[in-house]
Amino acid sequence: MAIPSSAPTIDTADTISFSLAFTTLHFPPTSTPPLARSGHRICIDNGNLYSFGGFNSTCRSTNNGLFPELWKLNLATQRWTLLSSGSPLEAASHTMVLQDSCLLIFGGTGYPWGQRLSNTIHVFHIPSAAWTGLQCLGDIPTPRYGHSMSLTSDGMFVLGGTTGSQYNMQVYRLDVTDLLWRDVTPRLSLTPHTDLTVVSQTFPPPRYRHEVVEWNDHLLMFGGGAGPQIFGFGEIWAFSIKLTTWTKVKCHPCDRCKKYPIPRKFHAVVQYGNYAYLCGGLTATKILDDFWRLHLPTLQWRRMEDRLPQPLYFHAAAVTPAGCLYVFGGVVRTGQEKRTNDVCKKWLVVPSLQEMVWDVLVKKHSESFAHRHFSPLLKKSGMCLPLKFLQRINVPSSSTSKKSSSPKPA
Numbered sequence: 001m002a003i004p005s006s007a008p009t010i011d012t013a014d015t016i017s018f019s020l021a022f023t024t025l026h027f028p029p030t031s032t033p034p035l036a037r038s039g040h041r042i043c044i045d046n047g048n049l050y051s052f053g054g055f056n057s058t059c060r061s062t063n064n065g066l067f068p069e070l071w072k073l074n075l076a077t078q079r080w081t082l083l084s085s086g087s088p089l090e091a092a093s094h095t096m097v098l099q100d101s102c103l104l105i106f107g108g109t110g111y112p113w114g115q116r117l118s119n120t121i122h123v124f125h126i127p128s129a130a131w132t133g134l135q136c137l138g139d140i141p142t143p144r145y146g147h148s149m150s151l152t153s154d155g156m157f158v159l160g161g162t163t164g165s166q167y168n169m170q171v172y173r174l175d176v177t178d179l180l181w182r183d184v185t186p187r188l189s190l191t192p193h194t195d196l197t198v199v200s201q202t203f204p205p206p207r208y209r210h211e212v213v214e215w216n217d218h219l220l221m222f223g224g225g226a227g228p229q230i231f232g233f234g235e236i237w238a239f240s241i242k243l244t245t246w247t248k249v250k251c252h253p254c255d256r257c258k259k260y261p262i263p264r265k266f267h268a269v270v271q272y273g274n275y276a277y278l279c280g281g282l283t284a285t286k287i288l289d290d291f292w293r294l295h296l297p298t299l300q301w302r303r304m305e306d307r308l309p310q311p312l313y314f315h316a317a318a319v320t321p322a323g324c325l326y327v328f329g330g331v332v333r334t335g336q337e338k339r340t341n342d343v344c345k346k347w348l349v350v351p352s353l354q355e356m357v358w359d360v361l362v363k364k365h366s367e368s369f370a371h372r373h374f375s376p377l378l379k380k381s382g383m384c385l386p387l388k389f390l391q392r393i394n395v396p397s398s399s400t401s402k403k404s405s406s407p408k409p410a
Contacts, residue, residue, distance in 0.1 A: 214271070
């Protein structure tokens with residue numbers, strides 16, 4: 001059976017266009033992206049990128065430049081969809097994680113910074129497009145923004161943050177089964193004879209806009225700042241989930257350039273496998289576009305040859321289950337604080353052959369994937385796409401051909 005011209009095809013020319021480098025997505029004319037922004041957060045699954053919040057100083061006519069809105073980018077069709085707008089109002093420097101089919105948002109600030117703060121967990125149920133505010137008990141964290149949040153098998157941890165005038169390094173754990181908060185901040189009894197040098201070596205300084213990854217029952221903290229102070233990456237702090245203690249650990253410099261990442265804040269860090277990946281950020285004077293990788297078992301830094309398409313800070317990053325990094329938005333110029341709404345992507349690993357072919361199909365056929373008659377065209381063409389890829393373009397499973405394979409982990 002002949003394949004219609006509007007149906008996805010792949011030829012020899014397509015197979016050589018795959019790249020591991022950073023590439024900027026180019027959306028079709030029918031896709032209207034969100035306005036440029038910074039201070040937002042993103043989460044990602046196999047098929048969609050979700051972005052909540054953000055700020056743009058040139059858009060003060062509504063919500064003082066804040067964007068209390070949730071967007072979805074379908075990675076196959078390259079189409080943006082506005083899922084919700086109007087709340088939560090604390091839409092900058094919050095945190096967001098994806099758990100099953102729910103997005104959990106905690107904390108954040110309105111504008112002016114620090115005058116309106118949140119310590120509520122807002123839950124967006126993706127299938128029903130409904131918001132819910134969780135009613136938690138226990139040692140509820142004080143309102144804050146610029147903190148970090150990590151969802152682990154031992155609960156959800158919130159570290160640090162600021163009120164806009166005061167910085168902290170408190171640690172809170174939420175039991176996600178009974179919604180009970182517990183303050184697990186390590187304590188030290190101070191006396192008039194306490195050596196403050198020992199204190200400084202026992203606890204990390206307060207900070208905000210740091211990033212955290214989980215490794216071997218520890219939360220590893222990267223960078224951040226407090227006022228003019230900016231923290232580096234030669235030594236990092238590790239919080240023991242089991243012992244609720246802090247330890248300062250020394251990292252190894254890049255074996256090629258013999259350097260560490262320079263101190264910064266407003267950067268992005270993602271974790272994939274045994275590695276943490278660092279990109280962009282702001283020093284005291286410079287916006288960065290560098291890209292680093294930390295081998296978590298050995299704490300060995302490696303400066304990667306690739307760079308972001310442009311210097312960024314206050315951007316957001318997330319990685320798919322298959323290992324593709326996506327970066328959205330951010331500030332690209334200080335002074336006037338010019339922002340972007342670009343989305344760029346980079347494979348952190350060499351993907352499977354299936355993922356490579358899918359990547360090429362998306363580049364060439366995102367318009368076809370978004371077509372309302374795509375399902376019958378696919379049936380008519382005789383082309384068989386595995387179910388897991390059909391699900392990424394939100395095609396009902398009933399449209400799957402009999403020859404399509406069953407879902408497998410990406």
